[in-house]
Amino acid sequence: MARKTRTERLTLSMEEKLKRRFNTLCTWKGINMSDIAHELIEKWVEENTPPGLFEQEDESVENKKS
Numbered sequence: 001m002a003r004k005t006r007t008e009r010l011t012l013s014m015e016e017k018l019k020r021r022f023n024t025l026c027t028w029k030g031i032n033m034s035d036i037a038h039e040l041i042e043k044w045v046e047e048n049t050p051p052g053l054f055e056q057e058d059e060s061v062e063n064k065k066s
Helices: 016-029 033-048 055-065
Strands: none
Touching (some): 016 033
16 A cells, blocks of 8 residues: 655745736636645746756665665
8 A cells, every 4th residue: 555645834924916817727727726835836846956956865765765
């Protein structure tokens, strides 16, 4: 059975108009606002992480799986 990944809550501030538009578009497309935010943040992290920055962290996670 697959393990669930632990999640944490993130609170952010944005202009009311932007939030309303984001909510409207997500509702119109039938998608969850959190899913889109997660996808965008994950992509940004992948694109902006310098090589080797999280190597030790990744190795620690792999050792716990063993």
